[in-house]
Amino acid sequence: MFEQDAEDLYENAPCGYLSTLPDGTIVRINATLLDWLGYARDDVVGRRRFADLLTIGGKIYHETHFAPLLAMQGRISGIALELRAADGSRLPVMVSSVVKDTIIRTVVFDARERRSYEQELLRARRQAERLASTLQQTLLPPSLPDVPGLEIASYYHPASTDQVGGDYYDLFALSDDRWGFFLGDVSGKGADAAVVTSLTRYTMRASATRDPNPVTVLRDLNTALNREFSGPDLRFSTAITGLLVPDSDGFAVTLATGGHPPALLIRADGTAAYQHIPGGQLIGPLRDAYFADIQLRIGPGDALLLYTDGLIEARTAHGRYNEQALLEYTANLAPTTATGLVNELTRLLAGFGSGLDDDTALLALSVPTTHST
Structure with a gap:
């Protein structure tokens, strides 16, 4: 019973989980992340690397920054990346990874609401700057x-x-x-x-x-x-x-x-x-x-x-x-x-x-x- 609950928690967690080999090949992925991306499990496990799920910009950042830092430090957290879903849409996410034995365990958080909040905050700040400039004048x-x-x-x-x-x-x-x-x-x-x-x-x-x-x-x-x-x-x-x-x-x-x-x-x-x-x-x-x-x-x-x-x-x-x-x-x-x-x-x-x-x-x-x- 406990094992079933743990498996259900893993599959339907409010965040994405995936495990990859050192070369990036995905060996496990939860249902939440599959649902976000619109992929079937068989389309991903053993067939794609983590970098394959990223946008072009995300792939470049992954290869030049994310992967080297992870290799040196053994863990990395709070990195903003963009995933590309099966339908071509983009999904902003925050990613944290840790190397355990020969497996890289990664947790993925949906950052769409955060990005919307940040954009709204940026708009509000720009408006405040315009108002301050007008008042100053x-x-x-x-x-x-x-x-x-x-x-x-x-x-x-x-x-x-x-x-x-x-x-x-x-x-x-x-x-x-x-x-x-x-x-x-x-x-x-x-x-x-x-x-x-x-x-x-x-x-x-x-x-x-x-x-x-x-x-x-x-x-x-x-x-x-x-x-x-x-x-x-x-x-x-x-x-x-x-x-x-x-x-x-x-x-x-x-x-x-x-x-x-x-x-x-x-x-x-x-x-x-x-x-x-x-x-x-x-x-x-x-x-x-x-x-x-x-x-x-x-x-x-x-x-x-x-x-x-x-x-x-x-x-x-x-x-x-x-x-x-x-x-x-x-x-x-x-x-x-x-x-x-x-x-x-x-x-x-x-x-x-x-x-x-x-x-x-x-x-x-x-x-x-x-x-x-």
Whole structure:
């Protein structure tokens, strides 16, 4: 009775079983696998090798990978193959084999549902990537305005294709002779970050329109984030914002920062220096955060770089890329232009490969060496 039950279990198991000789000749196969393939037992046992049941691609993989690994290791598991049924249809399967004495015992699992699930998962992921890309585009300016006497370049690198990042930037006219700009990074990723980013961008633009003082802009943003996202659902941002006013052959710049890496000024004389601003707390957590500003000027051949921390926190073979490394890198580019600077930094970012695991935004401004009003 026990032997009959065991035989019935073997023949009608929810998976396929077969036994083969070292040359692949099938010596035993269960009814389940025969039913999947549409073969009679006499058509298979002693007449076909396991490789004969595979598609052309499956045969190539079996001969070049599956069989050699099995011979070396004595067992192999979880290998995806395709069987060809008697009617020519294809059956995706997961195969595991073990060598016992001179017999290779193989178990075969139907992977049709798994493949369908994986394909559905792939479709869902691609849709999520499309949605994330569309949403990300709404959070970044489609283009930046032309400012007479100023070259502008920007770049955005998302760390993930299926998540909305928290980096943002913008440059916009406040009047005929004044322009506001900012660049920043909100906490978090995904839809939550998108909500904060959207509020941040529109708050800063609206504030600058009312009062272009960069410190006032940051205070207004701090008030908005503290009001909307304080408590257990804390959200915050870092940002650097500025005001551009043209002068004789360049621009007077007012910069203010809230917890953000300092801007980098690359001079026409070949020097480069960070523009540190005293104070400048994170934007959002504190009701009465402190912000300060500095004044500087960019003239012909000068370039001003704003960036998010993804650039200076990338992993390299020698550790984290940092502010000192960025300073030395950009100093070697001086003098440069906004476009040239962003192009070089884009190549630098690409060289980080998988070491670049955070979103990165760049905004560069420069005054051409030949300037006319």
